[in-house]
Amino acid sequence: MYNRRDLLRWGAAATAGLAATLVPARATAASPLRPAPAPPPVDEAAWRALGRALGPGADLYRPHGNAYTRLSTPWNLRYADVLPAGVVACATSADVQAALRWATAHGMPLAARSGGHNYAGYSTTTGLLISLRRIDGVRARDRRLLVGGGATNSDVYRARASGLYFPGGRCPGVGVAGLALGGGLGFNDRRWGLTCDRMVETEVVLADGSLVRASEREHADLWWACRGGAGGNFGINTSFVFDAVPVTDQTATVFDLTIDPRHAVAVMDAVQEILQQDRAGRFDCRIGFSRSGTDPASITLLGQYLGTEATTRHLLAPLLNLAPSRRFIEQRQFWSAQDYLMMRPERTAMISHSLMPGRWLPDRTVRTIAEAVTDWQPGGSGTGGYVTLFAMGGRVGDVAPRETAFAHRDATFVIDIGAEWTPATPRETARRLRRQAGAVYRRLRTELDTSSAYVNFPDPTLSDWARAYYGDNYQRLVRIKHRYDPDGVFRYGQSIGSSNR
Ligand SMILES: Cc1cc2nc3c(=O)[nH]c(=O)nc-3n(C[C@H](O)[C@H](O)[C@H](O)COP(=O)(O)OP(=O)(O)OC[C@H]3O[C@@H](n4cnc5c(N)ncnc54)[C@H](O)[C@@H]3O)c2cc1C
Numbered sequence: 001m002y003n004r005r006d007l008l009r010w011g012a013a014a015t016a017g018l019a020a021t022l023v024p025a026r027a028t029a030a031s032p033l034r035p036a037p038a039p040p041p042v043d044e045a046a047w048r049a050l051g052r053a054l055g056p057g058a059d060l061y062r063p064h065g066n067a068y069t070r071l072s073t074p075w076n077l078r079y080a081d082v083l084p085a086g087v088v089a090c091a092t093s094a095d096v097q098a099a100l101r102w103a104t105a106h107g108m109p110l111a112a113r114s115g116g117h118n119y120a121g122y123s124t125t126t127g128l129l130i131s132l133r134r135i136d137g138v139r140a141r142d143r144r145l146l147v148g149g150g151a152t153n154s155d156v157y158r159a160r161a162s163g164l165y166f167p168g169g170r171c172p173g174v175g176v177a178g179l180a181l182g183g184g185l186g187f188n189d190r191r192w193g194l195t196c197d198r199m200v201e202t203e204v205v206l207a208d209g210s211l212v213r214a215s216e217r218e219h220a221d222l223w224w225a226c227r228g229g230a231g232g233n234f235g236i237n238t239s240f241v242f243d244a245v246p247v248t249d250q251t252a253t254v255f256d257l258t259i260d261p262r263h264a265v266a267v268m269d270a271v272q273e274i275l276q277q278d279r280a281g282r283f284d285c286r287i288g289f290s291r292s293g294t295d296p297a298s299i300t301l302l303g304q305y306l307g308t309e310a311t312t313r314h315l316l317a318p319l320l321n322l323a324p325s326r327r328f329i330e331q332r333q334f335w336s337a338q339d340y341l342m343m344r345p346e347r348t349a350m351i352s353h354s355l356m357p358g359r360w361l362p363d364r365t366v367r368t369i370a371e372a373v374t375d376w377q378p379g380g381s382g383t384g385g386y387v388t389l390f391a392m393g394g395r396v397g398d399v400a401p402r403e404t405a406f407a408h409r410d411a412t413f414v415i416d417i418g419a420e421w422t423p424a425t426p427r428e429t430a431r432r433l434r435r436q437a438g439a440v441y442r443r444l445r446t447e448l449d450t451s452s453a454y455v456n457f458p459d460p461t462l463s464d465w466a467r468a469y470y471g472d473n474y475q476r477l478v479r480i481k482h483r484y485d486p487d488g489v490f491r492y493g494q495s496i497g498s499s500n501r
Helices: 004-028 044-053 066-072 093-105 153-158 176-182 220-225 261-277 309-320 334-341 363-375 394-398 427-448 465-484
Strands: 059-061 086-089 110-113 128-131 138-141 144-148 199-205 211-215 236-243 251-259 283-292 298-305 326-333 349-355 384-391 413-421
Touching: 044 059, 044 086, 044 093, 059 066, 066 086, 066 128, 093 110, 093 128, 093 199, 093 236, 138 153, 144 153, 153 176, 153 334, 176 236, 199 220, 211 220, 220 465, 251 261, 251 309, 251 334, 261 283, 261 298, 261 309, 261 363, 283 363, 298 309, 298 334, 309 326, 326 334, 349 427, 363 384, 363 427, 384 427, 413 427
Parallel strands: 086 128, 110 128
Antiparallel strands: 059 086, 138 144, 144 236, 199 211, 199 236, 251 298, 251 326, 283 298, 283 384, 349 413, 384 413
16 A cells, blocks of 8 residues: 555654644545535424434434534545534443434435445445444454444454454554454465454344344354445444454564565565465465655565564565665564554545455556556655555465455555545645556556456446445345345445446
8 A cells, every 4th residue: 555654754753733724625536536525404302302312322413513524524535525513422332223213214325334444435425324333342252353333443452461363454543343344454364364254243224223132143144245345235243253263372574675666576486485385374465556745756665574683684685685775674573563464544635445456466467557657656745646556475375265245355465556645735736646656547448458456445436336346146135235225225336236336
């Protein structure tokens, strides 16, 4: 996704100025693709009734005010103009049920939100925003972690005293719900599977307001769909149980190298060789080609090896010979390594296209990526373009494509091709950045001969999204959708079963 150097830089600015940037951002962020429809008129008495239906830990926020702004601003500021008529900050499943029943009774569109990090703004609505952020508990039971439907990666990391871990993402603010429901990749999936592969149970508030448990034994079709079928499709998940891994005695060596893009082919040759040899999935990484602001293009190799520094240095020797301008390799305890790998990006406006090739990248394609990023025309401060490759394989590929809703088990990488800009970036510059990302995407799609895409990096411009995200699993997902949400209460631009495909 992003160049780590930039993230650190922008992250620092964000910490200082996030609260201040939110309100002006609404006025200036590039608008979403289509104007959002206005919600039906609902009188004040009805809103008051909603407030009374909630439990003591929940709140209803109407437009304006700090809490409303904080809860309603999505991570991708491109969609910050889509303002909800009301936000319910739920504290329990019963609050979620009350909010959902109220919305359906009043014909009010709704969206659930956990971490709010959806790339395409699919947790925004002009109707009722149902926030689960207060349902953020994480506790251990035997070898399992019980996680609230609004917990984020950072909540899971805070519960590290249990010594238990399940593979998650690496951005503190990303919601476990959105992450797990769409798959969930990070620096541990090659060893322990995707986040969704570890989900053994989930509680879901369905479209009719009922609360059900989905697992191997109960509502097994819904459980299947919740493992890769993406959030916002079948109901609102208020809790999860994950099969966890004890990590107290686990060592991890982190590496963070920055290399000149003229060595791109050598870098990719070395990394692809390591990944092919690493059958145990101990090595995991992301390779970031990026160009941002006025910085020159660079390649960043960031990741970890679940083993010693000596072995890691041996594996990375061909890369260390390329004279990296940054070379950081350090053996740490597992949690300390995860802390290093966490990224803390500022909210930006952005677009992403993704590809999931079922083959290794040929030299020609690597050159295409390096040239595209080197030739990228930056748009000034806070803007950039990137092609990031997240290593897949290992345990991810041990699961059959139809065993869960996450179909693309043979992918070597998730390739994220994107551009980002700030609310202050002129519209024409933002358009140019988007055009550049689109051109790189189309070229890679042709060269790699695939349209498979990662549903957790949703792309509103994708016309064949049903096949791209879900492959052969799509029709089964449509049948499950009809069973659990026959009236399409959960709906967005690319929701399962929608006509827009
Ligand atoms: C900075 C950044 C870093 C990222 N890093 C990673 C990464 O390391 N690995 C990775 O795999 N992905 C990553 N992603 C992508 C991320 O997995 C998806 O954006 C994911 O959907 C975010 O989940 P969320 O809960 O934060 O999002 P939200 O925007 O809250 O929700 C996403 C979707 O799920 C629905 N939803 C939310 N909560 C619920 C719920 N409780 N029940 C049912 N539906 C719900 C929403 O309505 C929406 O459709 C990253 C994204 C960003 C912006």
